[in-house]
Amino acid sequence: MTAAAPPISTKALLADTTTVRLRPRYEGSNICTWIGFKHVNYLVEEAVLDHFCQSGLPARALYEEYGLGLDIVSLDTRILHAFHMDDLAEAEVVPFTKDGDATLGFKVTIRIERGGQTLKAVTSTVRASLRIDTYLEAAGAVPADVAPYAVERLGAHLAAEAPPAIEGEDILARLTAGENAYGWKWTIPYPYCHFTERLQMSGYLRLMEEAKDRFVADRGISIKTLLDDRKWIPVVPRSDLRILDEALMEEDLYLVYTVEEVFKEFTYTSRLDAYVPRDGKLVKTATGRIVHGYAVIENRRDWRLVPFDRRVLDALAGKPSGT
Template identity: 75%
Template sequence: MTAAAPPMSTKALLTDATTVRLRPRYEGSNICTWIGFKHVNYLVEEAVLVHFADSGAPARRLYEEHGLGLDIVALETRILHAFHMDDVAEAEVTPDTADDDRTLGFRVTLRVERDGSVLKAVAAKVRVSLRADAYLPEPAEPPAEFAPFVVDRLGAEGPTGELARIRVSLPDGDEDAVLASLTEGRNAYAWKWNIPYPYCHFTERLQMSGYLRLMEEAKDRFVLDRGISIKTLLDDRRWIPVVPQSSVRVVDEAVMEEDLYTVYTVEEIFKDLTYTARMDCFVVRDGTLTLTATGRITHGYAVIENRSDWRLVPFDQRVLDALAGMQSGT
């Protein structure tokens, strides 16, 4: 007979650090053997999930026994050294939750071995909400210690008035008018997308990994629109995009099969070496565009020197003009 699991407690979750060894997914190696920023963030997410499990509160048990969905609602990551295919990361998760916080906070450090030395490769900050399940009406009660971090809707823990709403005229079926309103007067690109189930979890919600995939796609769509697509710069000069920093924050919920409008806006070009772009995601509700997530990403370019090495390069005039919106036809 299997012994009943002990009651869940936040003691270890909020006080103990955990360490786990993780390997990036093969899917994340798109150019040569380097791992893209999205899959680096997946390692951070997995480390946090392991921390919950090792602390006696695995995501499955939280949901099945207590009707709580573990949702990462904020993720800020700095990449200090690139990961390669077959690298093994040592991930350390340290609790970082203040007494009055309404989300669970963690700092995550990923380390990797290079030439006999262990380097700090990634530093990340993560915030987690426990979303009470309303899809299945089965009664469920959260453990008392977890109650301060339980929300009925993602974003509810934010300050009053934080949910940004933009009122625009939305003629029936006029997608172009909505996109034009979102990009008017901005160095931006936008598109509409219907949220499919593979981007969701806990039956209906768009999850953090889905927003990371959108952030990656936004870059791809933007540079294609500006005439400097990923493949164009690869073929012309063996340049690849690199990401030293990214962040995403969920401020409201987006639900499966809703139309999501994503806007990618270039904010700053820094010393011809990097540029920062903002991603904003909106859904239409009651004739109003409602912000569901916002984030930022910093990009640069590197030239492929051989199958294992690259180095950063400054933007040339063609790339600078495209990023600034000066390319003909944009």
């Protein structure tokens, strides 16, 4: 049997504000020296993980000693100023969890220096759950302080709709029928997972980025096409993602990227939904939205937002275009 773990306290985790200095990862600089939305969200996640560490509850100890997997289950992020390679930012994490809330909540603000000024670059609302590990032997009773946030299954606290039955039908055709959408089937590989078995939030962020890439390529305006034709790049002012249920390693995941709205020819909002067929039903495991615009590269340092032209508007709407 596993030895009983020492008692723990969530006092600092739930009350203290923490700060940490962070740099975006080199991998996130894909076009010139700008950092994509996915890696900005990674900074948010890293700040929250550091808050747990500073509060005496690092993710490793939570898992190894108490059998609790720290899962980010919701991210709602606004990007107010672009990040560049080698930027040194300061992230502030403020807990806002209330009694009766089944998740741990945090407000994250990331600031950067620009021309001698400190700018608020990112704001994000984050929610986390402590998933009780069932893959290995039980670690014993969940400590009382963290018990309100410990769950046997991610998304169990949500009021979910009953999943529809599936009986030998074309799942992608069903999910995209009548919608301005693109879908694909994908088998979940282990590099997208954590705690041995389940798809993690960063994996969904990677899929959201891939969904955009697949969608525009399918519509004839791939990332490279618009880069080569006019030096346009996609930019993201906002993204949000929520885990609704668990998706497990090597399960088939069906992903659908749906264009919901084009706003004043400057941005468009798309929704990403993820589903797993399980026990004869189609279970939605995650949903989220992402807002995209386009910017033209002016030089190696600067870009500016541009309105959509007819070619892009037609592609977004799924209409043929001669331009």
